[in-house]
Amino acid sequence: MNLKKFELIIFDLDGTLVDSAKDIMIANNKTLEKFGYKPISFKNVKHIIGQGIRVNIIRSLKMQDVKINKKKENEMYDFFFSFYKKNLYVKSKIYGGLNSFLKNLKKKGYKLAVCSNKLETLTKIVLKKTKLLKYFDFVAGGDTFAHRKPHPSVLNNIIKNFKINKNNVLFIGDSEHDYHSALNSNIKFCLKTKGFTNKPISFFKKSYKLKSYTNKIII
Numbered sequence: 001m002n003l004k005k006f007e008l009i010i011f012d013l014d015g016t017l018v019d020s021a022k023d024i025m026i027a028n029n030k031t032l033e034k035f036g037y038k039p040i041s042f043k044n045v046k047h048i049i050g051q052g053i054r055v056n057i058i059r060s061l062k063m064q065d066v067k068i069n070k071k072k073e074n075e076m077y078d079f080f081f082s083f084y085k086k087n088l089y090v091k092s093k094i095y096g097g098l099n100s101f102l103k104n105l106k107k108k109g110y111k112l113a114v115c116s117n118k119l120e121t122l123t124k125i126v127l128k129k130t131k132l133l134k135y136f137d138f139v140a141g142g143d144t145f146a147h148r149k150p151h152p153s154v155l156n157n158i159i160k161n162f163k164i165n166k167n168n169v170l171f172i173g174d175s176e177h178d179y180h181s182a183l184n185s186n187i188k189f190c191l192k193t194k195g196f197t198n199k200p201i202s203f204f205k206k207s208y209k210l211k212s213y214t215n216k217i218i219i
Contacts, residue, residue, distance in 0.1 A: 013116035015174035015195030022091035027084035097214035150180035
């Protein structure tokens with residue numbers, strides 16, 4: 001994959017920079033069990049990740065045909081947030097080759113940003129714990145702007161911050177939410193495979209594909 005045409009590269013977090021599935025599942029299941037519901041299995045993690053804590057909870061309960069009122073949803077959200085904030089980088093790990101990849105991008109003068117649907121506070125904690133924060137010029141979470149991915153304003157707001165032409169921007173993500181976010185903002189998309197999507201690779205039309213950060217990438 002040739003990145004030379006780009007000036008700004010924006011990365012998703014979960015499933016793209018960090019394999020965080022186990023820690024998210026643990027926090028999710030602690031929350032479900034605390035409130036008397038069944039935990040989800042690891043194979044179902046991909047079905048819940050991508051739209052933030054609240055959606056994780058709602059999707060997990062939907063698998064059990066359970067609906068809850070807003071009060072209980074808020075209570076479960078608060079418990080999840082509190083537990084996850086203290087345990088968000090226990091079993092998680094960054095993908096192989098990522099440090100060298102980001103270091104080389106910075107050396108070449110690329111601008112780098114993160115755009116996650118995880119809360120900005122939690123996103124920055126993860127980036128600090130992984131020691132990746134130093135590589136990024138801008139970090140946006142699910143509550144940084146008025147909307148979250150895949151709303152077009154999210155990536156557009158990040159791009160405006162850099163004053164870079166959209167033709168020179170690439171968004172690297174692992175899910176359909178990221179893909180639609182790029183389409184909605186009219187920028188190029190690269191699928192980080194083996195992330196958290198359940199969609200087949202064929203779903204991501206006219207996209208670059210990246211199997212790993214150790215692959216040959218021209219920068």
